[in-house]
Amino acid sequence: MGEPRYSRRTLLAAIGVVIATATGIATYVSTSNAVEQQIATADKVRATSAAKPVIRFERVYSASRHREVTLAFYLPSGVNPRGLPMSILLHGLNGDARHAAIGGLPDVLAAAVAKGKVPAFGFVAVDGGNNYWHENVPGDDPMAMLLDEIPRWLKERGYGEPFAVTGVSMGGFGSLLYARRRAERGDPIAAAAAISPGLITTWPEMAKRRAFKNEGEWASLDPLRHLRATGSTAVGVWIGDRDKFIEGTRRYIHDARPVIGTVKGGGHDDGLYRKVTPDVVQFLAKYAKRAV
DSSP states (O other), rough: OOOOOOOOOOOOHHHHHHHHHHTTTTOOOOTTTTHHHHHHHHHHHHHHHHHHHHEEEEEEETTTTEEEEEEEEEOOTTTTOOTTOOEEEEEEEEOOOOOOOOTTTTHHHHHHHHHSSSSSOEEEEEOOOSSSSSOOOBBBBBIIIIIIIIHHHHHTTTTOOOOEEEEEEEHHHHHHHHHHHHHTTOOOOSSEEEEOOOOOOHHHHTTTTTOOHHOOOHHHHHGGGOOTTTTTTTEEEEEEOTTTTTHHHHHHHHHOSSSSSEEEESSSHHHHHHHHHHHHHHHHTTTTOOOO
């Protein structure tokens, strides 16, 4: 066999791959403007790497839940963590702390901070189980963990106290409940962001989740029945028009009149979450103040 023959276009594409690889990324393209694409990508490497979030996981023992849980931190890069304002981040049903940051939330935050669009703050998530963030099972009290243990864990690591709460689905329900509990303690948080909150309108539907002992317990905790219980906390709500929780959430937006009540095209999925996370970050940033 003879030596292989390469066209000028193939050689240019190969050079493009080398340029990209030398900068730490490899992008493979087959178009005629391969070199231009790779150089443009290489020029953005510094900005892209600077905007990557810092994500850390730890295992801690929760006395409120009587078990070890994962503590997850989602932070912008290149900022001093000392006194950094933190929003608690609540996962949905069958979720956990490692997967609480839906819709590219850490990347959206990191990019916004890197570009100077918002002040620096972070998110802290923790495993909460499937009981809608309250003590459904005796001795397993995720709400007490949020109220009493997370502030201590943050302080021990040098972060600021929680200024806000953010939650999706079951965590959206939990975020409104947490804001209520903080207000009842006379220590309201500044902001609560509820994404596709699990606001169910009938007991038979909620009962399927086995998260409440009975209808009375659910009614005592349901945000739809305690619209003013969050006190002075600024509330933002985002949901898709095809979300399974749209009926209850529309009712909440109409009756509670949150600071932000947004209905966008989409369902109960990551496609919708990616549409709204930039707005969620902007909303929370208005209330983030670094502890001193």
